[in-house]
Amino acid sequence: MIFSEHEGGNVTISKGNNPIATVELRGNSYVLSVNTPRETPHYCTNTATTSSEQASLLEWHRRLGHLGFDDVKLLARYNYDICIIGPLTNPFCEHSIVIKQTRKPSSLPAPHRGKEPLDLVHSDHAGPISLPSLGGSKYFVLFIDNNSRYTKVYSLRSKAEVISRFCKYKALVETNLGKKIK
DSSP states (O other): OEEEEOGGGOEEEEETTEEEEEEEEETTEEEEEEOOOSSOOOSOOSOOSSGGGEEOHHHHHHHTTSOOHHHHHHHHHTTSSOEEOSOOSOOOOHHHHHHHOOOOOOOSOOSOOOSSTTSOEEEEEEOOOSSOOTTOOOEEEEEEETTTOOEEEEEESSGGGHHHHHHHHHHHHHHHHTSOOO
């Protein structure tokens, strides 16, 4: 497969000299358009040369960044080195469900808002996180100014660092604003 980039960040995916799909940036989303040939081949037209080219629909869905199941089937249908083995019924993917969950915004006003910066500062910490960051941090702490909504997040290797990070945050905001945290 050949990937070629065009103006505006659009990408064309080709097999040989035949363009098979384009990826276009529209707003904040990438849109995949698959070029459909006139004939309708079956779901697995190429014989896979290695076992890695054959996988279940769920595995291809995961490999392609949780692309929709119908789009995965469409890619497989038109001879794109994707061979789906097993049933073609859409399986359950917990990660895709969680990603698509939304909630409606609250119409209630904030119960209390500081009149000036540093009147009220909220803080929270979390951890341990099962997969540490590249720097080895397993925890984080955040501070939010209630008035300005200025937020500062610090990564931590242990919970014992929370106090030192608060002192660092306190020095930073009090120096920048010329006033004390109430």
